[in-house]
Amino acid sequence: METTAKKFNVPLLLIEVIVILLGLLFLVPFYFLLANSVKSYSEILSDSAALPSALQWSNYAEAWKATNFPRAFLNSFIITVISNILLAFLCSMCAYKMVRNNSLYNRVLYIALVAAMVIPFQSIMIPLVQVVSGLGVMDSTAGLILAYLGFGAPMTVFLFHGFVKSVPLDIEEASRVDGSSPYGTFFRIVLPLMQPIIVTVIILNTLWIWNDYLMPSLILQDPVLHTIPIATYSFFGQYTKQWDLALPGLVLGITPVVIFFLVMQKYIIEGIAQGSVKG
Numbered sequence: 001m002e003t004t005a006k007k008f009n010v011p012l013l014l015i016e017v018i019v020i021l022l023g024l025l026f027l028v029p030f031y032f033l034l035a036n037s038v039k040s041y042s043e044i045l046s047d048s049a050a051l052p053s054a055l056q057w058s059n060y061a062e063a064w065k066a067t068n069f070p071r072a073f074l075n076s077f078i079i080t081v082i083s084n085i086l087l088a089f090l091c092s093m094c095a096y097k098m099v100r101n102n103s104l105y106n107r108v109l110y111i112a113l114v115a116a117m118v119i120p121f122q123s124i125m126i127p128l129v130q131v132v133s134g135l136g137v138m139d140s141t142a143g144l145i146l147a148y149l150g151f152g153a154p155m156t157v158f159l160f161h162g163f164v165k166s167v168p169l170d171i172e173e174a175s176r177v178d179g180s181s182p183y184g185t186f187f188r189i190v191l192p193l194m195q196p197i198i199v200t201v202i203i204l205n206t207l208w209i210w211n212d213y214l215m216p217s218l219i220l221q222d223p224v225l226h227t228i229p230i231a232t233y234s235f236f237g238q239y240t241k242q243w244d245l246a247l248p249g250l251v252l253g254i255t256p257v258v259i260f261f262l263v264m265q266k267y268i269i270e271g272i273a274q275g276s277v278k279g
Contacts, residue, residue, distance in 0.1 A: 037247040044243045056244070063248040067231040073256070076227040079141060079216075080209045083148040084202050087156050090149070091201075092194060095160030096186060100172075110161065116154040121214065129218055139221045147215055152208070156201050163197040164190070199267040203260075210257045228253040 036044050037059060039052045063069070098106040128147060129138070137143030167190055175185045213229035220226060232253055235246035 033247055033250060036243065037251050039244065041242070041244040044247075059244050059248040060252065063235075063245045063252060066245055067228070067234065067249050067252075069228075069231070069249075069252055071224065072226055072228045072231040075141070075225055076210055079144055079148070079227065080206055083145050083152065083209050084205050086145070086149055087152045087205055088198050088201055091153055091156040092160050092191065092198065093186065094153075095157050096164050096190060098157075098161060099164040110157070113154040113157050117158065121151070125214075125218060128215075132219055138219060139225070140219075141225060144216055144219045147219060148209055151215070152205055156205065159197055159201055159204075160194070163194060167193055196267060199264060203264050203267065206260060207257060211254075 032048060035051060036048055038055045038057060039059075040054075040056055043050075043053065098110050132138050132143045132147060135143070135146070137146060171189055171193075172185050175189045180188065211229060212227075213233065216227045216230050217233075220230065232246060232249040235242040235249060
């Protein structure tokens with residue numbers, strides 16, 4: 001009797017049921033998105049919760065053409081990859097320098113970066129456009145990447161800063177004794193050890209940059225440069241909303257990043273956990 005009672009843990013079972021129900025609840029929007037993406041426009045308006053009576057796969061073909069999806073995908077891919085590479089490369093060096101050279105200047109700079117994380121983007125949209133325009137990179141991929149560097153640096157430096165504190169100093173001192181320069185120590189010793197947090201940073205920034213609509217809409221005006229979120233928004237007019245095309249467009253847009261996240265998600269908790277050891 002006692003053994004059976006120990007195996008049947010009622011509180012744990014209740015928690016598992018609640019977690020499963022919450023998981024199903026969070027999947028409801030995906031059901032509406034996928035189910036309605038293969039419906040006709042009239043069927044979407046009449047009953048959006050019902051299963052489709054007939055699969056309208058032509059919606060995806062029309063959305064593909066209307067958004068010029070290959071071009072929009074290429075734009076999003078280039079912007080996301082270059083922004084990620086620059087953020088990971090520059091912010092890792094910045095955080096390493098701040099931790100290893102704990103001067104007053106570096107402490108103040110770190111506090112300023114952390115404080116910048118709480119500034120709402122909407123409050124600095126107009127200054128952002130003015131700065132980008134003043135630099136002569138308005139309506140260009142370079143201008144958007146530069147903006148992402150500025151807004152992504154605070155969080156990225158914060159994550160790297162916590163991780164660098166967990167890297168033992170003994171390893172770096174041994175490298176210096178062997179004659180390695182400061183740059184050699186960083187790139188050969190420290191940077192490989194930072195792989196978990198680098199992957200975590202890339203995942204988080206990819207989800208943000210790939211799905212971002214507001215910043216590209218402010219900087220990119222040329223339709224040739226539009227990213228997937230801006231291209232999809234073309235289905236939402238002032239008086240009409242082309243749901244039969246917008247929903248397939250959304251599915252096409254989120255599919256690459258969902259696949260990327262599912263493949264890489266195991267690194268998120270690992271990198272953040274290691275970065276918080278001494279942070």
